[in-house]
Amino acid sequence: MSNLAAHGGTKTLDIPRPHYRWPDVDTSLEQAIIMQAHRSLSDRDASGIIGEYEAAFAAFAGAEHVVSFASGTAAIHAMARIAGLKPGDAIIAPAYTFLATASPFAFDGIEVIFADADEYGNVTADSIEAAMAPNVRAVIVTHMWGNPCNMTDIAATCRNHGLLLFEDCSHAHFASWNGQRVGTFGDMAAFSTNQKAITTGEGGILTTRLSAHRDLAILYAHYNKRAQTEIPRDSPIYPFAFTGMGLKHRITTLGAAIGVHQLQHAAGIEKRRRANLATFVDGLGGNPVLTPVVVPAQQGTHGLYVIGLRYHPQAATVTRDQFIDLVVAEGATEIDAPGSTRNLAHEPLFQRHDPYEPWTPRPAIHAPDLPGVKAFEDTFLKIPIWGYSADTDLVDGYLAALLKVTEAVAR
Numbered sequence: 044m045s046n047l048a049a050h051g052g053t054k055t056l057d058i059p060r061p062h063y064r065w066p067d068v069d070t071s072l073e074q075a076i077i078m079q080a081h082r083s084l085s086d087r088d089a090s091g092i093i094g095e096y097e098a099a100f101a102a103f104a105g106a107e108h109v110v111s112f113a114s115g116t117a118a119i120h121a122m123a124r125i126a127g128l129k130p131g132d133a134i135i136a137p138a139y140t141f142l143a144t145a146s147p148f149a150f151d152g153i154e155v156i157f158a159d160a161d162e163y164g165n166v167t168a169d170s171i172e173a174a175m176a177p178n179v180r181a182v183i184v185t186h187m188w189g190n191p192c193n194m195t196d197i198a199a200t201c202r203n204h205g206l207l208l209f210e211d212c213s214h215a216h217f218a219s220w221n222g223q224r225v226g227t228f229g230d231m232a233a234f235s236t237n238q239k240a241i242t243t244g245e246g247g248i249l250t251t252r253l254s255a256h257r258d259l260a261i262l263y264a265h266y267n268k269r270a271q272t273e274i275p276r277d278s279p280i281y282p283f284a285f286t287g288m289g290l291k292h293r294i295t296t297l298g299a300a301i302g303v304h305q306l307q308h309a310a311g312i313e314k315r316r317r318a319n320l321a322t323f324v325d326g327l328g329g330n331p332v333l334t335p336v337v338v339p340a341q342q343g344t345h346g347l348y349v350i351g352l353r354y355h356p357q358a359a360t361v362t363r364d365q366f367i368d369l370v371v372a373e374g375a376t377e378i379d380a381p382g383s384t385r386n387l388a389h390e391p392l393f394q395r396h397d398p399y400e401p402w403t404p405r406p407a408i409h410a411p412d413l414p415g416v417k418a419f420e421d422t423f424l425k426i427p428i429w430g431y432s433a434d435t436d437l438v439d440g441y442l443a444a445l446l447k448v449t450e451a452v453a454r
């Protein structure tokens with residue numbers, strides 16, 4: 044191990060931080076933001092940039108109807124309300140996901156039953172079956188870190204049980220399963236556009252096939268002008284158009300302008316990110332210590348959020364966390380084991396019986412044994428996928444750092 048930077052050797056890369064910025068703020072993005080600032084900083088309807096952004100996102104995602112939100116969290120909460128889920132109902136959600144896949148349901152007092160993960164960190168038809176209970180009305184899946192879930196089997200399971208199916212596509216903007224874009228398999232899908240492959244800074248998208256869902260989404264995100272303009276007058280929910288349902292969750296115009304710019308460049312973003320992913324997949328081919336976590340190409344296409352790697356501790360002389368420290372010492376500081384995306388099953392938010400009594404944790408309702416989640420969490424690590432013009436040195440440098448450390452620690 045003597046040539047490792049941690050042991051006094053030369054660092055593999057010495058590039059000033061930050062190593063990951065997103066989006067790439069070039070002059071064309073600056074122009075788009077400035078032009079929107081002059082055009083309008085607040086739109087009450089979708090006749091301007093918000094409508095343009097939603098149309099562009101619908102084309103990008105292959106979605107029939109798109110409603111934008113202030114966050115992915117708000118879009119997921121709207122899915123719960125549109126579906127009419129209420130206290131007493133349950134939803135099956137991944138135990139391993141970012142908290143906001145499940146927390147909006149808990150906010151409404153809906154019981155969340157957690158399902159186990161496979162080797163990609165994803166729920167499966169089997170793990171959903173194992174979580175089934177009589178009061179389950181819906182399932183939400185997350186395509187973790189960019190890898191699509193097996194939507195063929197999961198959709199069949201939901202059909203068999205008569206359950207609604209929601210997709211959280213926040214990590215999977217560019218993913219497909221079996222040739223079909225994720226977000227089009229279920230009843231509704233949500234996309235966070237926070238620091239994701241397509242970003243609006245902060246923001247979220249809800250997609251659906253049904254115009255009735257779309258109208259309800261408008262009621263939950265917007266009120267007054269937009270709702271009165273777009274909800275048909277003969278709709279049974281039109282009487283709510285003036286007030287909405289009590290909250291406002293609309294995206295900012297500057298966020299929408301960033302989104303339009305991103306979507307205009309989506310092909311280039313995809314090309315660059317896919318090339319970077321391929322560099323790591325090829326470069327780590329046959330590596331005994333690390334395997335890229337990427338679904339086989341004949342099953343699905345990666346969504347290009349981050350590059351996930353599986354660590355094989357039995358093939359190395361150091362633990363996963365020691366390995367990360369060694370790679371960081373090489374100057375590849377953006378490698379990590381995710382902290383805020385983790386097993387949610389024991390969080391007190393999900394143990395409450397009463398959404399109006401939020402400060403009293405109760406004993407666990409569901410404390411399931413989730414060996415798949417544990418195995419995934421214990422061995423997973425990630426690096427950025429980059430995707431901007433000046434990323435070549437970082438991509439090459441990180442790969443070189445991973446190869447140098449794996450060579451040093453391989454048994």
Ligand SMILES: Cc1ncc(COP(=O)(O)O)c(C=O)c1O
Pocket residue numbers: 113114115116117140141143144185211213214235236237245246247
């Ligand atoms: C899987 C997943 N779902 C939902 C969210 C919530 O999105 P937002 O931060 O836009 O509210 C995130 C955010 O990181 C996420 O990663």
